[in-house]
Amino acid sequence: MGQRHCGMMLFLILFCWCVMASHEDLAHAEADQGLCLGDFDYGDVLSKAILFFEGQRSGKLPAGQRVKWRGDSALSDGRLENVNLVGGYYDAGDNVKFSWPMAFTVTLLSWTATEYQREISATNQLRYLQSAIKWGTDFLLRAHASPTTLYTQVGDGNSDHQCWERPEDMDTARTLYKINSSSPGTEAAAEAAAALSAASIVFKSVDSNYSTLLLRTSKSLFELADKYRGSYQGSCPFYCSYSGYQDELLWASVWLYKASGDSNYLNYVLSNQGWSRAVSEFSWDNKFAGAQVLLAEEFHGGKNSLAQFKSDAASFVCALMPGSSSVQIKTTLGGLLYTRDSSNLQYATSASMVLLIHSKMLSEGHIDGVQCGSAHFSASQIREFAKSQVDYILGKNPMNMSYMVGWGTKYPRQLHHRGASIPSIHIHPAKVGCHDGLTTYYSSTSPNPNTHEGAIVGGPDSNDQFSDLRSDYSHSEPMTYMNAAFVGAVAALVSGTQKECVGTKKTEIRSL
Numbered sequence: 147m148g149q150r151h152c153g154m155m156l157f158l159i160l161f162c163w164c165v166m167a168s169h170e171d172l173a174h175a176e177a178d179q180g181l182c183l184g185d186f187d188y189g190d191v192l193s194k195a196i197l198f199f200e201g202q203r204s205g206k207l208p209a210g211q212r213v214k215w216r217g218d219s220a221l222s223d224g225r226l227e228n229v230n231l232v233g234g235y236y237d238a239g240d241n242v243k244f245s246w247p248m249a250f251t252v253t254l255l256s257w258t259a260t261e262y263q264r265e266i267s268a269t270n271q272l273r274y275l276q277s278a279i280k281w282g283t284d285f286l287l288r289a290h291a292s293p294t295t296l297y298t299q300v301g302d303g304n305s306d307h308q309c310w311e312r313p314e315d316m317d318t319a320r321t322l323y324k325i326n327s328s329s330p331g332t333e334a335a336a337e338a339a340a341a342l343s344a345a346s347i348v349f350k351s352v353d354s355n356y357s358t359l360l361l362r363t364s365k366s367l368f369e370l371a372d373k374y375r376g377s378y379q380g381s382c383p384f385y386c387s388y389s390g391y392q393d394e395l396l397w398a399s400v401w402l403y404k405a406s407g408d409s410n411y412l413n414y415v416l417s418n419q420g421w422s423r424a425v426s427e428f429s430w431d432n433k434f435a436g437a438q439v440l441l442a443e444e445f446h447g448g449k450n451s452l453a454q455f456k457s458d459a460a461s462f463v464c465a466l467m468p469g470s471s472s473v474q475i476k477t478t479l480g481g482l483l484y485t486r487d488s489s490n491l492q493y494a495t496s497a498s499m500v501l502l503i504h505s506k507m508l509s510e511g512h513i514d515g516v517q518c519g520s521a522h523f524s525a526s527q528i529r530e531f532a533k534s535q536v537d538y539i540l541g542k543n544p545m546n547m548s549y550m551v552g553w554g555t556k557y558p559r560q561l562h563h564r565g566a567s568i569p570s571i572h573i574h575p576a577k578v579g580c581h582d583g584l585t586t587y588y589s590s591t592s593p594n595p596n597t598h599e600g601a602i603v604g605g606p607d608s609n610d611q612f613s614d615l616r617s618d619y620s621h622s623e624p625m626t627y628m629n630a631a632f633v634g635a636v637a638a639l640v641s642g643t644q645k646e647c648v649g650t651k652k653t654e655i656r657s658l
Contacts, residue, residue: 186537186540186541188536188636188639188640189268189269189271189640191540191550191553191636192266192269192271192633192636192637192640193269193271193274193600194550194552194553194599194600195550195600195602195629195632195633195636196271196274196275196278196600196633197212197213197274197599197600198598198599198600198601198602198624198629199235199278199281199626199629200212200213200216200278201213201215201216201565201566201598201599201600201601202235202236202237202626203216203233203235203236203281204219204220204223204232204233204234204235204236204243204313205218205219205220205221205223205232205233205234206218206221206232206233210277213599214570214572215565215566215570215572215573215596216313216314216565216570217314217570217571217572218314219241219312219313219314219316220232220241220243220300220301220313220316220320222320223243223300223320224288224297224300224322225320226320226321226322227322229288229291229297229322230288231243231285231288231289231297231300231322232288233281233284233285233288234248234281234282234284234285234286234289234300235248235251235281235282235285235626236313236626237251237625237626237627238563238623238624238625238626239561239562239563239564239566239619239623239624240303240306240307240564241301241306241311241313241316241318241564242299242300242301242302242303242306242384243285243299243300243301244298244299244381244384244385245285245286245289245296245297245298245299245334245338246298246331246333246334246337246338246378246381246385246430247385247430247625247626247627248282248285248286248626249282249286249334249337249338249340249341250337250341250430250433250627250630251282251626251627251629251630252279252282252283252286252341252342252344252345252630253337253340253341253344253397253401254496254499254627254630254631254633254634255275255278255279255282255630255633255634256279256341256344256345256347256348257344257436257503257634258275258499258630258633258634258637259272259275259276259279259348260344260347260348261503261506261634261637261638262634262637262638262640262641264641265637265638265640265641266637266640268640268641269640275633276348276349276352279345279348280345280349282341282345283341283342283345283360286338286341286342286363287342287359287360287363289338290338290363290366290367291324293366293369293370294326294327294370294374295324295325295326296324296325296326296331296334296335296338296367296370297322297323297324298323298324298325298331298334298378298380298381299321299322299323299380299381300320300321300322300323301318301319301320301321302318302319302320302321303381303383303384305318305319306318308580309580309581309583309584310564310567310568310580310583310584310587310588311564311568311578311579311580311582311583312564312565312568312571312578312583313564313565314565314571315571315577315578315579317579317580318580323380323381324380325370325378325380326374327370327373327374329376329380330374330375330376330378331376331377331378331379331380332371332372332374332375332376332377332378332391332394332395333371333377333378333387333390333391333394333431334378334380335367335368335370335371336367336368336371336372336391336394336395336397336398337394337397337398337433338364338367339364339365339367339368339371339398339401339402340364340394340397340398340400340401340402340433341364342360342361342363342364342367343360343361343364343398343401343402343404343405343406344401344404344405345360346358346360346361346364346405347404347405361405361406364398364401364402364405365402365406367398368398368399368402371391371394371395371398372395375391376391377390377391378391385430385431387431388431388432389431389432389433389434392418392421393421393432393433393434393437394433395418395421396415396418396421396422396433396434396437397433397434397436397437399411399412399414399415400415400437400440400441401440403415404440412444412449415441415452415455416451416452419452419454419455422434422437422438422454422455422458423458424458424461424462424465425458425461425462425465426462426465426466426474426475426485427475427485427493427496427497428462428493428496428497428499428500429492429493429496429627430492430627434458435459435462435500436500437455438455438456438458438459438462439459439462439500439503439504439507441455441456441459442455442456442459442460442504442507443507446507446511446513459504460516460517460518462500463501463504463516463518463523463528464516464518464519466483466497466501466531467516467518467521467523467527467528467531468531469521469523470518470519470521470523471518471519471520471521472518472519473518475493475497478606478608478609478610479544479609479610480538480543480544480606480610481534481535481538481543482494482535482538482543482605482606482610483497483535484608485497487607487608487620488604488620489604489605489620489621489623489625489628490604490605490606491539491549491602491603491604491605491628492604492625492627492628492631494535494538494539494605495535495539495602495628495629495631495632495635496627496628496631497532497535498532498533498535498536498631498632498635499532499631499632499634499635499638501528501529501531501532502529502532502533502634502635502638502639503634503638504528505525505526505528505529505532506525506529506638508525508528509525509526509529513525515527515528516528529638532635532638533639535635536632536635536636536639539602539605539632540553540554541553541554541556543606543610544610544611545606545610545611545612547612549602549603549605549606549612550600550601550602550632551597551598551599551600551601551602551603551624552597552598552599552600552601553600558603558612558614558622559593559594559614560591560593560594560614560615560616560622561594561598561601561603561616561622561623561624562603562616562617562618562619562622562623562624563594563598563601563623563624564583565596565598566594566595566596566597566598566601567587567588567590567594567595567596567616568583568587568595568596569595569596570595570596573595588616588617590616594616598624600629601624601629602624602625602628602629602632603621603622603623603624604619604620604621604622604623604624604625604628605621606621607621
């Protein structure tokens with residue numbers, strides 16, 4: 147009896163120890179999974195970031211439109227000069243179409259589609275991303291109305307900004323602006339060339355005829371940009387060129403080289419490498435860092451004559467990495483890169499995208515990171531810092547708030563966006579006039595009736611604080627190029643987290 151009792155006691159002790167060990171293993175596995183995933187489903191984030199573009203569409207919406215609170219709009223754009231300028235994107239929360247930032251948006255989306263095709267395919271988002279790209283390229287093709295003409299703006303920014311109305315009700319002037327041989331705008335034409343050449347790579351295996359058209363038009367736009375040089379001022383005060391046009395010419399020539407394989411475009415880069423300079427931002431106005439990272443990859447692939455660009459790409463990394471001896475862009479106490487107060491997240495998202503692409507190249511090339519004075523940063527350290535920026539935007543910040551609309555439980559409810567802030571035309575078909583929108587909806591303290599899912603807002607101030615106010619456009623307005631950069635940054639994180647976390651899940655199963 148005593149022996150059986152002792153045996154039972156021993157069994158119970160062993161059983162309890164095994165259960166405790168199992169729970170401890172499970173706890174460790176769950177902790178590892180949380181660390182691995184960053185507590186975020188990046189695949190779902192990616193789908194929302196891409197979905198955002200459907201809410202920004204102008205023109206006749208397609209049968210497969212998923213954002214149902216939107217309707218057809220601006221169906222007569224271009225009629226003033228007998229050209230078809232229907233379609234494209236509203237660049238932010240207003241109802242004006244600007245070709246320059248729209249083209250930059252398309253270039254970023256196309257870069258992402260080529261860089262992370264496998265990862266995006268794994269989340270079943272590639273066709274949606276291709277659709278988002280094509281909505282922009284179709285417009286840019288129409289905007290290049292002749293070899294020496296590019297329409298750069300549809301709508302009068304000043305009158306539009308005096309109104310608050312849905313795109314579907316829009317009655318402000320659809321004034322047309324364009325560049326040509328006598329009124330040049332090199333930045334806009336070169337960015338459109340970059341967009342179409344980058345997109346031609348995306349569609350090469352999908353629709354070869356369309357890809358050929360994109361590349362041919364890109365070459366024409368580059369000739370317009372380069373032959374008739376002049377800095378673009380057409381969209382001032384909304385989009386003014388501060389960095390000049392040399393960055394766009396380099397950027398476009400790199401994409402044309404990648405798309406065509408024509409060495410003349412690489413020779414153009416080499417002939418003008420003196421234009422390149424060390425920078426600390428990558429934006430709709432300043433493309434140097436993007437061109438430098440693309441050319442650094444070519445350098446590491448064996449083109450030793452591109453050493454200048456490899457060096458400048460490293461300088462960009464050093465300007466951003468905390469702990470670098472040459473850091474230029476500081477982070478907030480909460481860890482967010484802070485370039486300037488107006489829509490700061492546009493710079494954080496674009497920097498993250500470029501850092502992630504560069505770190506991928508370093509890692510795949512087995513290159514020993516980047517040296518910044520006495521500090522050295524490995525590819526994985528650069529990646530982790532860029533990932534921290536994405537995670538900050540998704541909620542790992544002092545306010546525990548997501549700056550992506552529709553993601554998580556706490557996110558901006560008063561997005562500075564006309565269409566999102568006024569009831570859908572499908573629910574409220576009566577016209578909402580310019581001033582009715584201002585008094586009834588813009589001034590309202592209620593949340594927006596339409597959730598513009600996936601929209602990234604301008605973000606917090608330098609103290610990591612955010613006031614969810616529709617009137618605070620510099621912090622609460624979305625922008626297409628901000629979302630496009632975020633798509634690129636998130637796509638980079640999808641694959642790595644999935645591979646790491648699959649192993650963690652297996653550990654959990656074995657532990658149980």
